[in-house]
Amino acid sequence: MHASTMVSALELVGLYVFATSGALMAIQKGFDVVGIVVLALLTALGGGIVRDVVIGTAPPAAFRDVVYLIIPLAAAVVTFFAHPLVRRLSFPVLVFDAAGLGLFCVTGTLQALDHGLGPVQAILLGVVTAVGGGVLRDITARETPALVRVETDLYAIPAAAGATVVALAYRAELPMPVVATCAAVAVFLFRIIAMVRHWTAPTAITYRNP
Amino acid sequence: MHASTMVSALELVGLYVFATSGALMAIQKGFDVVGIVVLALLTALGGGIVRDVVIGTAPPAAFRDVVYLIIPLAAAVVTFFAHPLVRRLSFPVLVFDAAGLGLFCVTGTLQALDHGLGPVQAILLGVVTAVGGGVLRDITARETPALVRVETDLYAIPAAAGATVVALAYRAELPMPVVATCAAVAVFLFRIIAMVRHWTAPTAITYRNP
């Protein structure tokens, strides 16, 4: 119960931070309060909703417990009023975002595995859970998704690595609470190091050897 | 039965007008007849399909009765041939669009409540039903969604207000046919007044006090 309480707490922090990134994007694009709320909700909940629709659990988790809606709405309100302050906190926001990335790719993968999906499918859904909301945010705001841009520090790749570890450990019947915790922490650290060192993913080969 | 016939009739008018707005956008962007049909269908049916996927009723209402497909297709055909006339009717179109907004936010909220979703979730789904199709239209046409643009007269906010009234009345076990009718009419009037007076939603606070 201690562990699951911590997971829940981390999950809410992750949702809050994801929603904040949506709200900040909306403010940056000059959207009104409706746009701020829309992007906050979409960024925080979009990935998990897609995962649950694919798995076939209706309604999605985001609609089962009202706290999943309250947290992003709170983030939208706080960002609406305090966005210059929030912006100055951009490094802490990125750190919590990395924590959300680690947590959601692990929990998303586990949920897919628990619903009987195969390991490759579960890895894909774990990554979708973690990064899907950000893609929906960018598409709605008419930005090229940060996820696919070559300037973006590694984001999907740490998530995919963590999801792969979880899926392999599940197959090997290792003790999941330990594995899941380690994987989430590893994804978090991988993402932080990628940010600090500006590691980026390669583009197609011959762009470099023309 | 009289009341439900009127709801059905209004629903079809609403779908027709939403589809017309999609078809007009497609023509304005220079899309071909495929684009006109795609945007007509997406605008009219997109919000309801998202709602039904989230609620978990498959197939969505849009695919259960063929009339829900026929009406947007008819709107696409009429707009294809008569779009200069349709454009000149832009005020009537906006009035019917406001009627659709009022109707769909109320029926969407009720359907979510009837499927056991909580009040906050039902309000969100009511708003999604009413405004989701327009967002999908704008994204597909590569426009910034009108919904989030600061120049747009209030649109989501009347829908959210109406959905909230419906959810509260449902909780209070008030007689729903009366409440639903009043809420839909109130959303309609709120939207019309917002259009006439060009009420817009606020942007984030410090954009005004730089």
Place this chain on the structure above:
Amino acid sequence: MHASTMVSALELVGLYVFATSGALMAIQKGFDVVGIVVLALLTALGGGIVRDVVIGTAPPAAFRDVVYLIIPLAAAVVTFFAHPLVRRLSFPVLVFDAAGLGLFCVTGTLQALDHGLGPVQAILLGVVTAVGGGVLRDITARETPALVRVETDLYAIPAAAGATVVALAYRAELPMPVVATCAAVAVFLFRIIAMVRHWTAPTAITYRNP
């Protein structure tokens, strides 16, 4: 069994080619390897996933057999390394794409009919199966969907014609294996001829008589 083996083989070829078109688009837009994988998966699987979510079969076919994920991933890897060669093969790619169009509009329509949807709904889902992935590819890459652009050689219209033939034959209880094969081949040829002769769909009437 011979026939179904051929359908499966064609389906995998179709997925491979659709994924290749997604990967090529990603490379052309300068996306990194994550973008290449995302667009490959989305283009190949997007239409079928939307169809299965609407029909209500969860998880969608794309997540039931791992081969449906492996094939697009393989296409992404091959395109990543060999894209100049793949590009030089653009005509063969377009020919296989036309084969995929024919196959997927027919199988999509049949699956919708088998799940009890009406003929108009099944036609729409058949077309969505065939063209939906390409639309999601273009939206994610911030391109106006090729599907709705007036310069695009007929693409959705052959698919709609083939889906209509299948739905009518299903109604008339004709022998489906024969009809389905003929319809898929006809869509393929229709698309090829439309490409060679640059047939395009009309835009709204008065654009021609101003």
